[in-house]
Amino acid sequence: MTKDNSLNFYSIFKWVIIISFVVYAVFPFLWLVLASLKTNAELLDNPFKLPKVFQFQNYSNAIQEAGLIQLIINSLVISTCATFLNILFASMCAFAIARHIFWWKNVLFLMITAGILVPLNALIIPYYAIINFLNLYDTRLGLILVYCAVGLPVSTFILTEFFRGIPKEIEEASYLDGCNFVARYFRIMLPLALPGLATAGTFQFILCWNEFIYAMLLTSSTEIRTIQFGISYFTNEFFSDYVGMFAAVVVSILPSITVFILFQERVITGLTAGSVKG
Amino acid sequence: MKIKKDEVGWLLLFIAPTLILFTLFFILPILFLLASSFTNWDGIDAEFVGFENYIKLFNKKSFVRAITNNLYWCITAALITVPLGLIIALLLSHRSRGWKVFRTVLFVPQVVSSAAIAMLWAAVFNAEYGLLNFILDNIGLSDYKNHNWLGNVRTANAALIGFSLCYVGYFMVIMLAKTASISEDYYDAAKIDGASQIQKDFYITAPLIKSTFFLCIILAVIFNLRQFEYVYLMTAGGPANKTQVLVVYIWNELTVQRLGRGSAAGVIMIALGAMLLLLLRRILKSETYN
Numbered sequence: 001m002t003k004d005n006s007l008n009f010y011s012i013f014k015w016v017i018i019i020s021f022v023v024y025a026v027f028p029f030l031w032l033v034l035a036s037l038k039t040n041a042e043l044l045d046n047p048f049k050l051p052k053v054f055q056f057q058n059y060s061n062a063i064q065e066a067g068l069i070q071l072i073i074n075s076l077v078i079s080t081c082a083t084f085l086n087i088l089f090a091s092m093c094a095f096a097i098a099r100h101i102f103w104w105k106n107v108l109f110l111m112i113t114a115g116i117l118v119p120l121n122a123l124i125i126p127y128y129a130i131i132n133f134l135n136l137y138d139t140r141l142g143l144i145l146v147y148c149a150v151g152l153p154v155s156t157f158i159l160t161e162f163f164r165g166i167p168k169e170i171e172e173a174s175y176l177d178g179c180n181f182v183a184r185y186f187r188i189m190l191p192l193a194l195p196g197l198a199t200a201g202t203f204q205f206i207l208c209w210n211e212f213i214y215a216m217l218l219t220s221s222t223e224i225r226t227i228q229f230g231i232s233y234f235t236n237e238f239f240s241d242y243v244g245m246f247a248a249v250v251v252s253i254l255p256s257i258t259v260f261i262l263f264q265e266r267v268i269t270g271l272t273a274g275s276v277k278g
Numbered sequence: 279m280k281i282k283k284d285e286v287g288w289l290l291l292f293i294a295p296t297l298i299l300f301t302l303f304f305i306l307p308i309l310f311l312l313a314s315s316f317t318n319w320d321g322i323d324a325e326f327v328g329f330e331n332y333i334k335l336f337n338k339k340s341f342v343r344a345i346t347n348n349l350y351w352c353i354t355a356a357l358i359t360v361p362l363g364l365i366i367a368l369l370l371s372h373r374s375r376g377w378k379v380f381r382t383v384l385f386v387p388q389v390v391s392s393a394a395i396a397m398l399w400a401a402v403f404n405a406e407y408g409l410l411n412f413i414l415d416n417i418g419l420s421d422y423k424n425h426n427w428l429g430n431v432r433t434a435n436a437a438l439i440g441f442s443l444c445y446v447g448y449f450m451v452i453m454l455a456k457t458a459s460i461s462e463d464y465y466d467a468a469k470i471d472g473a474s475q476i477q478k479d480f481y482i483t484a485p486l487i488k489s490t491f492f493l494c495i496i497l498a499v500i501f502n503l504r505q506f507e508y509v510y511l512m513t514a515g516g517p518a519n520k521t522q523v524l525v526v527y528i529w530n531e532l533t534v535q536r537l538g539r540g541s542a543a544g545v546i547m548i549a550l551g552a553m554l555l556l557l558l559r560r561i562l563k564s565e566t567y568n
Contacts, residue, residue, distance in 0.1 A: 010476045014369045021366060022383050024444040028402050029386075031409050035401075043407050093296035096289050101280050112296065115304045119551045121504040121525040122544040125314070125537050126307035149303035152296055181288035210391035212507050213525070217532075228393045232511055235397075242407060249397045253390050260389040264382055271388060272452050 029253075036246035043242055055243065062247035066237055067222065071230040072255065078140055078226060079208035082147035086204045087197055089148070090155035095185050097156075098163035099171060109160060115153035124217055131218050138220050146218065147208045155200045158273050162196030163189065202263070202270030209256065227252050308548070315542035321535045331542035340519040341543065344527045345550070347435065351505050351523065352554065354439050355498035363449030364491055368479045370450070371457040381454065384447035392507035399441045400512045403427040428513050434521050438508060449494040456490040457483055492562040499558060503551050524550075 035043055036058055038051040063069060093112070097105050127146065136142030166189065174188050190197070215229040231252055238245035260267050281289055315331055317324040335341045366384070370377045387395060402409045405426040415423050427437040464482050473481070484491075506525040509515060515522040515530070524547045531540030 010474070014372075018366065018369055018380055021362075021444065021446065022380060025384055025387055025447065028398055028409065032398055032401065035407075047407075047409055047412050089295040089299065092292040096292040100289060102289065108293070108297070112300055115300065117500065117551075117555065118304065118308070119500065119504045119547060121506055122528065122547040122551075123307040123311060124525075124528060125532055125540050125544060126310040127303070128532065129310065129537075130302065130307065145299070146303065149299040152300060153304075156296060181285045181292075185292070206389065210393075212391065212393045213529075228391050231391075231393045231397055242401075245397075246401065249394055253394045256389045256391065257386060260386065261382075267389065268381075268385060268451055268455075271448070272455060 032246050033250055036243055036250050038243055040241065040243050058243050058247040059251065061241075062238075062244045062251060065241075065244060066230060066234060066248045068227070068230075068248060068251050070223070071225060071227040071252075074140075074224055075209060075227040078143050078147065078224075079205055081140075082144045082151070082208045083201055083205045085144065086148040086151045086155055087159075087201050090152055090200065091159050091190065091193065091197060092185065093152075094156050094159035094163050095189055098160045099168070099184075099189070109156075112153050113157045116157065120150055121213060124213065127214065128217055137218060138224065140224050142218050143215060143224075143226070146214050147211060150214075151204045151207055155204055158200040158203070159193065159196055162193055162199075166192050198266060199270045199273050202266050203273060206256070206267070206271065311541045311544045311548075314538055315545045317538045319538040319541070321537055324538065327538070331539045332546070335539065335542055335546065340515075340522050341527060343519055344515075344522040344524050345546075347521060347523050348503055348505065348550075350435070351439060351442075351502035352499045354443070355502045356495045359443055359446055360449050360491065360494045360498050362443070363446040363494065364453055364484070364487075366446060366450045367453035367457065367487075368483055370454055371479070371483055372475070381447075381451060385451055386447070387445045388448045388451075393511060395445075396508050396511035399508075400428065402441070403437055403512075405429070429517055431517050431520050434513055434517055438512060438521055442508060449498065452494055452497075453487055453490050456487045460486050492558075495562070496555065496558055499554050500551065503547065503554065 031047060034050070035047065037054045037056070039055055042049070042051050097109050131137050131142045131146065134142070136145065170192070171184055171188055174184055179188065210228060211226075212228045212232075215226045216232065219225060219229065231249065234245045234248050238248070314324065316326060316328060318327045318330075370381060401407075405411065405424050408427070410427065411423065411425060425433070427433050460483060464486075465478055468478050468482055504525060505523050506529070509521055509523050509526050510529065513521045515526045524543060528540045528543045528547070531537070531543060
């Protein structure tokens with residue numbers, strides 16, 4: 001790789017652009033963290049001044065006030081179950097489509113992947129009706145089913161592409177050795193497809209974790225409320241305790257950012273994999 | 279692999295869960311939406327009313343504004359956000375020191391939920407303690423002291439669409455990933471010909487990732503058509519419906535149990551999405567062949 005170290009106009013332009021976007025995107029986050037450690041009186045003062053004493057009790061207050069632990073646990077349970085079911089179903093379907101010949105498989109694949117392009121938020125009224133009809137309103141299962149379903153097109157797409165890339169000799173050898181359909185899926189294909197499962201799983205988990213509109217549409221009680229829906233109550237719950245609200249927002253952001261920093265490459269491939277093909 | 283007769287059952291069983299859920303949450307809802315859009319369904323009773331819902335919607339100023347606002351979101355994303363993402367992707371594609379850190383940092387907002395981002399920026403725009411007013415005040419623009427950005431009819435829309443501009447990270451990363459697949463030979467040849475960095479970027483890299491750039495435009499349009507969280511949590515469509523978008527409109531119809539009317543709005547939204555996709559395909563296809 002060639003490196004051009006000369007300081008010319010273009011490279012100055014380059015750093016100005018990059019740095020200004022980094023500031024634009026990240027600075028508000030830093031401001032929020034700093035503000036969450038102030039008192040409400042200090043907040044109205046100079047926003048860049050450090051607080052006299054770091055008010056860590058804002059966080060303990062916020063966690064209690066908004067019931068953040070419960071919200072995060074709810075989100076974790078719902079996202080994990082939805083991701084598990086989604087990946088299980090999508091990989092079964094992808095295995096059937098990618099590794100077998102039957103006359104309607106292309107129609108099936110096209111139909112499911114076309115689901116990626118449907119603007120699902122237009123369907124809130126039917127979803128509300130269907131979930132009520134199934135008697136699943138305000139239940140975890142209802143939300144899990146919806147999250148699992150809305151992610152199926154992307155997961156099936158990613159996994160089908162992945163299964164297609166696995167050489168067929170391995171599968172054929174196991175077939176001759178007497179492995180049946182189910183064994184070929186569980187014992188041969190799934191282990192080989194682990195990176196693909198991880199990519200699709202990451203995408204699905206982040207989708208579930210960040211989802212807002214269906215959580216608001218399909219649940220109402222506090223016991224099963226997810227963290228994202230919980231956020232929308234902060235303005236009421238904290239009323240004029242702005243710093244408490246900021247602390248709650250910071251806590252709600254932290255899990256996503258931590259996971260992202262730990263699994264950067266996986267998350268980036270996961271979140272961009274759905275876009276490989278148009 | 280050819281299917282053996284005794285394995286057909288397994289095959290169907292493997293496809294069944296996905297197919298059932300897909301039918302239940304994709305096919306059925308769309309048919310349901312279409313059917314109920316021709317009724318005055320209020321959650322209990324439904325009567326066939328023909329095209330009345332559609333006619334009423336198009337005569338409503340707030341609905342037409344919702345469509346125009348959605349188009350603003352889409353156009354801003356396609357003409358400003360994605361091209362900005364392209365420029366940053368080109369700059370980071372030099373892979374100069376620290377490029378990975380910048381990529382990661384710019385991608386962070388993509389990982390955080392829209393609900394949290396909405397709360398964050400609502401705080402930035404706040405009239406009393408907001409960061410923006412403080413900065414403006416301190417650089418001498420004191421007209422904006424205590425200006426309520428999201429509550430003012432003139433600035434609400436600009437503030438909403440404006441802040442979302444900085445989240446170019448997603449598109450940038452998609453395009454940046456594509457630049458990794460470009461053969462080093464092109465750059466070596468260009469170097470022998472004496473091309474400068476800026477020429478390499480705009481005459482080699484940019485044309486070679488054109489298809490990915492177009493893909494990003496399509497994605498940006500789809501994302502902004504279903505825009506909901508920012509508007510709902512920051513302005514709820516207000517002030518005076520100025521920032522209304524389609525999904526918030528549908529949501530409001532749902533909360534007052536005008537389900538038939540809301541369904542009609544949903545049908546219009548899906549139709550609009552399909553039209554935009556076809557239009558984009560056409561424009562972008564003719565671009566590719568020129």
